[in-house]
Amino acid sequence: MTELLPSWRNGATRSAIVSFLDRVHEIPPSERVAVFDNDGTMWCEKPQYTQLEFMLAELASAVGADDSLGAKPEFRALLDRDQEALAEMGLERVIFALVDLHTGLTPEAFDDRVTGFFENARHPDRGVAYRAQRYQPMLELMDELRARGFDFYIVTGGGSEFVRVIAEEFYGVKPEGVVGSQVAYEIDRLDDGSLRLVRTGDVVTGGVNEGATKPTNIQRILGRRPVVAGGNSAGDAEMLQYAQSYEGPSLALLVDHDDAEREYAYESKAGTFETDESILETADRLGWVVASIKNDWSTVFADS
Amino acid sequence: MTELLPSWRNGATRSAIVSFLDRVHEIPPSERVAVFDNDGTMWCEKPQYTQLEFMLAELASAVGADDSLGAKPEFRALLDRDQEALAEMGLERVIFALVDLHTGLTPEAFDDRVTGFFENARHPDRGVAYRAQRYQPMLELMDELRARGFDFYIVTGGGSEFVRVIAEEFYGVKPEGVVGSQVAYEIDRLDDGSLRLVRTGDVVTGGVNEGATKPTNIQRILGRRPVVAGGNSAGDAEMLQYAQSYEGPSLALLVDHDDAEREYAYESKAGTFETDESILETADRLGWVVASIKNDWSTVFADS
Numbered sequence: 307m308t309e310l311l312p313s314w315r316n317g318a319t320r321s322a323i324v325s326f327l328d329r330v331h332e333i334p335p336s337e338r339v340a341v342f343d344n345d346g347t348m349w350c351e352k353p354q355y356t357q358l359e360f361m362l363a364e365l366a367s368a369v370g371a372d373d374s375l376g377a378k379p380e381f382r383a384l385l386d387r388d389q390e391a392l393a394e395m396g397l398e399r400v401i402f403a404l405v406d407l408h409t410g411l412t413p414e415a416f417d418d419r420v421t422g423f424f425e426n427a428r429h430p431d432r433g434v435a436y437r438a439q440r441y442q443p444m445l446e447l448m449d450e451l452r453a454r455g456f457d458f459y460i461v462t463g464g465g466s467e468f469v470r471v472i473a474e475e476f477y478g479v480k481p482e483g484v485v486g487s488q489v490a491y492e493i494d495r496l497d498d499g500s501l502r503l504v505r506t507g508d509v510v511t512g513g514v515n516e517g518a519t520k521p522t523n524i525q526r527i528l529g530r531r532p533v534v535a536g537g538n539s540a541g542d543a544e545m546l547q548y549a550q551s552y553e554g555p556s557l558a559l560l561v562d563h564d565d566a567e568r569e570y571a572y573e574s575k576a577g578t579f580e581t582d583e584s585i586l587e588t589a590d591r592l593g594w595v596v597a598s599i600k601n602d603w604s605t606v607f608a609d610s
Numbered sequence: 611m612t613e614l615l616p617s618w619r620n621g622a623t624r625s626a627i628v629s630f631l632d633r634v635h636e637i638p639p640s641e642r643v644a645v646f647d648n649d650g651t652m653w654c655e656k657p658q659y660t661q662l663e664f665m666l667a668e669l670a671s672a673v674g675a676d677d678s679l680g681a682k683p684e685f686r687a688l689l690d691r692d693q694e695a696l697a698e699m700g701l702e703r704v705i706f707a708l709v710d711l712h713t714g715l716t717p718e719a720f721d722d723r724v725t726g727f728f729e730n731a732r733h734p735d736r737g738v739a740y741r742a743q744r745y746q747p748m749l750e751l752m753d754e755l756r757a758r759g760f761d762f763y764i765v766t767g768g769g770s771e772f773v774r775v776i777a778e779e780f781y782g783v784k785p786e787g788v789v790g791s792q793v794a795y796e797i798d799r800l801d802d803g804s805l806r807l808v809r810t811g812d813v814v815t816g817g818v819n820e821g822a823t824k825p826t827n828i829q830r831i832l833g834r835r836p837v838v839a840g841g842n843s844a845g846d847a848e849m850l851q852y853a854q855s856y857e858g859p860s861l862a863l864l865v866d867h868d869d870a871e872r873e874y875a876y877e878s879k880a881g882t883f884e885t886d887e888s889i890l891e892t893a894d895r896l897g898w899v900v901a902s903i904k905n906d907w908s909t910v911f912a913d914s
Binding site for chain 1: 717763770774784786793794795804805806815826831832833854855
């Protein structure tokens with residue numbers, strides 16, 4: 307007999323998850339919907355978001371081809387690693403400037419660049435491929451949910467198109483099962499009469515897919531109501547509370563990054579629900595299940 | 611041996627479809643994506659859109675509960691069947707007024723109303739349930755595409771939530787496989803601390819999902835590139851041309867409503883690509899496959 311969740315150590319967290327799995331039969335099959343954040347929940351997000359690694363590589367390549375780009379304040383600050391200037395601008399402004407680097411690309415051309423990035427890139431600290439940055443315990447939980455009839459979706463603050471490139475290989479999730487931040491497209495007609503799509507620089511429908519935008523995008527794009535949600539930061543709080551508000555058995559799971567030796571130790575600085583409350587305080591107050599990487603996971607990374 | 615596409619009569623249209631099916635092996639499995647319009651393509655849209663039937667029933671019920679609603683110009687015109695006033699306002703304004711009837715409802719409450727509608731409603735002319743308004747030849751084509759590894763999606767001008775209620779039963783399409791016009795949601799916190807979503811009256815992301823909005827929503831929401839597309843009106847033209855622009859074998863299929871005896875005879879009045887060209891002229895110019903209901907279909911309706 308195969309052991310259930312082998313990378314989860316015995317304790318209150320594992321027990322709470324197993325208790326939930328034992329109650330899945332109480333949930334009608336059509337309502338078995340699980341939504342999981344990606345960065346920091348399904349894979350490692352430190353020392354910085356993988357998508358930011360990709361965008362910085364794209365920036366280096368763009369500046370190599372046209373050095374006047376380096377004069378743009380957001381790019382100047384990035385190239386100089388000027389943390390003060392970056393903090394002043396805010397992550398969103400910097401990211402939107404980077405997104406604009408891909409304006410005019412077709413979806414296929416963008417996919418090719420992301421595919422190329424994942425083929426060659428290695429994690430800056432661990433030196434492994436990004437596939438090996440996935441969390442083994444979360445993959446085991448994903449498999450157990452699927453084995454019980456759950457549909458499993460990725461709901462990320464990252465760009466939909468970026469995550470879709472690896473979602474099927476990394477998580478068995480089809481492109482339409484990824485809900486992320488969305489860029490706009492416009493139609494471009496070629497001389498031969500054919501039609502293609504090209505990216506505009508705009509990030510649409512609620513901006514970055516974080517906070518209250520997550521539940522509303524889940525409804526608009528997936529049309530499903532989650533009863534299981536996993537996250538790790540204030541950006542996931544509304545999604546976790548939404549799953550927890552389901553009338554039957556539910557699971558709201560928060561990953562706590564408290565293992566400086568095997569991963570990283572840090573806490574999301576943003577306050578939950580736009581208050582000063584930390585995400586761990588919120589988890590405690592609302593009774594979410596908290597997974598301590600240090601205490602609850604016997605193995606952290608997949609394929610390692 | 612089962613006959614292929616039994617409700618399609620022999621002729622140039624059936625031959626073109628069969629030729630395409632014979633070439634599917636040239637398309638990489640991950641690129642086998644089919645998108646079909648719903649109203650007038652997968653089911654009958656006359657004497658009026660099914661969703662408009664639903665909304666008029668909702669209006670009657672709302673006015674029964676609060677007759678002051680009847681004073682609203684859009685509703686007055688609908689209740690009086692004042693075609694002149696309706697034409698002057700335009701369908702979009704009238705529909706947006708109807709959409710606003712459901713502001714404040716949760717997704718679950720809206721689903722319940724749609725479910726109730728489909729349980730009881732009968733087609734005004736044929737007296738049958740809406741399930742029997744589906745086109746048998748299109749269901750056969752859908753099955754043949756799936757048998758060859760295609761993912762099949764519904765891309766409709768109707769509301770995503772309305773069509774999702776019947777999409778799995780009618781077409782085997784999960785909620786996330788339906789791309790329609792989208793209403794916005796906001797978060798509502800209840801006194802017990804739980805969180806729910808409620809509809810705002812806004813129709814978001816490009817407005818009604820027609821014309822150039824269809825390809826862009828296909829990319830943003832599904833993240834797939836279609837190689838087969840089916841439609842019947844100017845609202846589907848960009849989507850058909852997008853499928854046709856695929857570099858390998860593709861199929862752009864237009865349903866022509868020319869059978870006044872068995873269905874209805876009418877032509878989409880809107881010009882294609884915002885010109886004066888009719889959709890049949892566009893089909894002829896671009897070489898789309900045209901399915902004449904009168905000549906190409908031996909059976910029109912499913913379950914009939």
